[in-house]
Amino acid sequence: MTDGKPLGFDTQQIHAGANPDPATGARQVPIYQTTAYVFRDADHAAALFGLQEVGYIYSRLTNPTVGALGDRIAALEGGAGAVCCSSGHAAQIMALFPLMAPGRNIVASTRLYGGTITQFSQTFKRFGWSATFVDFDDLDAVKAAINDDTRAIFCETIANPGGYITDLDAIAEIADGAGIPLIVDNTTATPYLCRPIEHGATLVVHSLTKYMTGNGTVTGGAIVDSGKFDWSASDKFPSLSQPEPAYHGLNFHETFGPAAFTFHGIAIGLRDLGMTLNPQAAHYTLMGIETLSMRMEKHVANAKKIAAWLEGHDAVAGVTYAGLASSPYKDRVPKICPKGAGALFTVQLKDGYEGCTKFVGNLQLFSHVANLGDARSLVIHPASTTHRQLTQAQQIAAGAAPDTVRLSIGIEDADDLIADLDQALKA
Numbered sequence: 001m002t003d004g005k006p007l008g009f010d011t012q013q014i015h016a017g018a019n020p021d022p023a024t025g026a027r028q029v030p031i032y033q034t035t036a037y038v039f040r041d042a043d044h045a046a047a048l049f050g051l052q053e054v055g056y057i058y059s060r061l062t063n064p065t066v067g068a069l070g071d072r073i074a075a076l077e078g079g080a081g082a083v084c085c086s087s088g089h090a091a092q093i094m095a096l097f098p099l100m101a102p103g104r105n106i107v108a109s110t111r112l113y114g115g116t117i118t119q120f121s122q123t124f125k126r127f128g129w130s131a132t133f134v135d136f137d138d139l140d141a142v143k144a145a146i147n148d149d150t151r152a153i154f155c156e157t158i159a160n161p162g163g164y165i166t167d168l169d170a171i172a173e174i175a176d177g178a179g180i181p182l183i184v185d186n187t188t189a190t191p192y193l194c195r196p197i198e199h200g201a202t203l204v205v206h207s208l209t210k211y212m213t214g215n216g217t218v219t220g221g222a223i224v225d226s227g228k229f230d231w232s233a234s235d236k237f238p239s240l241s242q243p244e245p246a247y248h249g250l251n252f253h254e255t256f257g258p259a260a261f262t263f264h265g266i267a268i269g270l271r272d273l274g275m276t277l278n279p280q281a282a283h284y285t286l287m288g289i290e291t292l293s294m295r296m297e298k299h300v301a302n303a304k305k306i307a308a309w310l311e312g313h314d315a316v317a318g319v320t321y322a323g324l325a326s327s328p329y330k331d332r333v334p335k336i337c338p339k340g341a342g343a344l345f346t347v348q349l350k351d352g353y354e355g356c357t358k359f360v361g362n363l364q365l366f367s368h369v370a371n372l373g374d375a376r377s378l379v380i381h382p383a384s385t386t387h388r389q390l391t392q393a394q395q396i397a398a399g400a401a402p403d404t405v406r407l408s409i410g411i412e413d414a415d416d417l418i419a420d421l422d423q424a425l426k427a
């Protein structure tokens, strides 16, 4: 049927990971709402627990509905495997857990989701981990921030909220040179707009809560492994490259090769951290992903039109959208996300903090919520909400200054959205 040619994105977003149910022939992936699975006999049970045989034991570890979603996301990202988990923030911890230990650090971009900055700068300390935040446009500073204890580099493809696009290839080259993995949060781009592994990323993390599900019903996350990193090339990643005491001395890299990170994520990550995605949530995300490409096309078309309209409005001081000719990052669009710069951007209002809170209050079609990547258009004032925990300097570095409103453009009629923005700016 396929002559060995890889299936296209639109085909994979519907078919990858989903075969007819072997028990019933059900065409859609069933919701396996079960906690446990009956063992054939004592030998089968022992083989499953010893990882000699792959199968189902207990849904904290694996579940067929959640597994189908992981396989689909791995296919769309071009990875060797994926582990789903309960949220985007869980995915970040799950991605770092096999790599880190007390005293180790990561080098992270200053331009990140507000909650991620808080997780990295505050909660990390409880584990004895730390993060060094650097401007990722300053490649020398990124290199200089790496030391012997650095175990990963972390950035976002299209950074929320400022419309910043990371030069992934340049950062991947630095990670390669240092012998450490590059982890890319691809939440706001989705694999339809960018596949970070093709730009050198080792691991890709997702908040499935956003565009991947696409309708504001689910909290979920995923970690995709490229399968390309040589965990045994140095002694930096003993949990993967040496006998792991937490799994009776199993050497994951030697045993599972390119699937080492994925097996570790299930056998130790989900087993001991318990950040499991439930099968009902996995079902909603599978449904959402079936239309990912079509939704992203419409998100991007609407965002381009609305960003251009806003840029010409009298009350607007600036629009940071990489899809605009005025953006300093416009040259990275054809290289990193040629199908478009996403649908998330910020607007600076001439009336500052107060103008922003009024504007948000006046909008009617746009919902004032702490979310993004929904089919409906959303708005928030980061400085008084998502980025409130940050200092003003951190807010400005993250593109969330007091005069800035963030828009997540949905897939409604662009003209209706423009009319709503117009009345809210006039009021």
Ligand SMILES: *Cc1c(COP(=O)(O)O)cnc(C)c1O
Pocket: 087, 088, 089, 090, 113, 115, 116, 156, 160, 185, 187, 188, 206, 207, 208, 209, 210, 219, 220, 221, 372
């Ligand atoms: C929302 C978001 C997260 C966190 O995901 P949750 O599912 O809310 O835990 C991380 N990174 C980015 C870019 C996000 O937009």
